[in-house]
Amino acid sequence: GKPVGGDHVTARGSPLALTPGADPQAEQRFYQRRSSAGAEPGLLQADAKDPAEQDSSVLSLAEIASCSYEARAAGVRNGMFFGKAKQLCPALQAVPYDFEAYKEVALALYETLASYTHNIEALSCDEVLIDATALLSELGIAPDDLARAIRGDIQERTGCSASVGMGSNILLARLATRKAKPDGQYMLRSEEVDDFIRELPVTSLPGVGPVMGRKLAAMGVKTCGDLQHVTQSQLQKAFGPRTGQTLFRFCWGLDDRPVRCQKARKSVSAEINYNIRFTGVDEAKAFLTSLSSEVQRRLQEAGQRGRRVTLKVMVRKAGVTLAQATDSGQLVSSAVIKLFHDMKLPAPDVCGVGIQVQQLEGAQPSAPENHNRSIKNLRLGQGPATRSSST
Numbered sequence: 001g002k003p004v005g006g007d008h009v010t011a012r013g014s015p016l017a018l019t020p021g022a023d024p025q026a027e028q029r030f031y032q033r034r035s036s037a038g039a040e041p042g043l044l045q046a047d048a049k050d051p052a053e054q055d056s057s058v059l060s061l062a063e064i065a066s067c068s069y070e071a072r073a074a075g076v077r078n079g080m081f082f083g084k085a086k087q088l089c090p091a092l093q094a095v096p097y098d099f100e101a102y103k104e105v106a107l108a109l110y111e112t113l114a115s116y117t118h119n120i121e122a123l124s125c126d127e128v129l130i131d132a133t134a135l136l137s138e139l140g141i142a143p144d145d146l147a148r149a150i151r152g153d154i155q156e157r158t159g160c161s162a163s164v165g166m167g168s169n170i171l172l173a174r175l176a177t178r179k180a181k182p183d184g185q186y187m188l189r190s191e192e193v194d195d196f197i198r199e200l201p202v203t204s205l206p207g208v209g210p211v212m213g214r215k216l217a218a219m220g221v222k223t224c225g226d227l228q229h230v231t232q233s234q235l236q237k238a239f240g241p242r243t244g245q246t247l248f249r250f251c252w253g254l255d256d257r258p259v260r261c262q263k264a265r266k267s268v269s270a271e272i273n274y275n276i277r278f279t280g281v282d283e284a285k286a287f288l289t290s291l292s293s294e295v296q297r298r299l300q301e302a303g304q305r306g307r308r309v310t311l312k313v314m315v316r317k318a319g320v321t322l323a324q325a326t327d328s329g330q331l332v333s334s335a336v337i338k339l340f341h342d343m344k345l346p347a348p349d350v351c352g353v354g355i356q357v358q359q360l361e362g363a364q365p366s367a368p369e370n371h372n373r374s375i376k377n378l379r380l381g382q383g384p385a386t387r388s389s390s391t
Contacts, residue, residue: 003073121260169257270295288340292336
């Protein structure tokens, strides 16, 4: 494989063409000034070459959306500026987005999994939770055998490798998946949990991001083993009742969350967090109007109307409650443009925008019909089952 990164940069192996009026050096200086510590974490110091001779790619502030394992081995990470990534990995190639291909593969992935069981919880286009308890009981096979069969089907149908992590609960399965990547499977058995989880960095736990990680480090907690020496009451005092309890349970490998096959929709949204560079308020208003039309399409497709409209601009949020529920893009657009003006954000600084409609009113979709296909029948070389598979 090659070191590649998914990005809105489209050049392949050649200096990147600059947008008219773009000044990468000025952008670098801007981000450096914004950081109280000097250089922005996502930047490396550019050398003193003549700007005319410097490859503009090493100054790019486009963000890496995803990168290959070969690129990660060189230090490239998701969310990193392409300029820094290019300096760490000079052979890095930018690969443009291909959303139709992503959609096609994701659909094939979920159709493949649904042919085994409907006890599925979607996490993203390429990540899913499966409760295989009933399926394993029906087939009388080991989890490793089921994982191999699923991975083989996915490879055959999509041409993509799949990694499978297995455990007695959601937390352990997700931690096992990290060990299984990039193309394997791993069963975290009950007798291995204590030793496995004790040495993990606390940042490996779901919900522990950089901010919480730094706060835990200040408490002397760097690994799950360290966290096991902190009482639940101490964690609840530091992080709140719910988060503190979750941290305490997770560091011992405890997780009683069920795989949720059916979820009541609570919101409808549309957002784009890449390749957005506004030069003025008029461009921002036009974009918000267009995005509102997409929200309207999604609301009507879901048979929903909502009362509360929220505008998300990067990490900031603003919201307003409407007089009555709506699925009108025009009303949504009016609300979010007003919110945008109220936020008083410089349009050129906006890099991502999202609109969400909540407090929905309307019929929830009914549960999907059971499919009559079972892995048992496939293994025995028979046709479709005469009864529905377990759901």
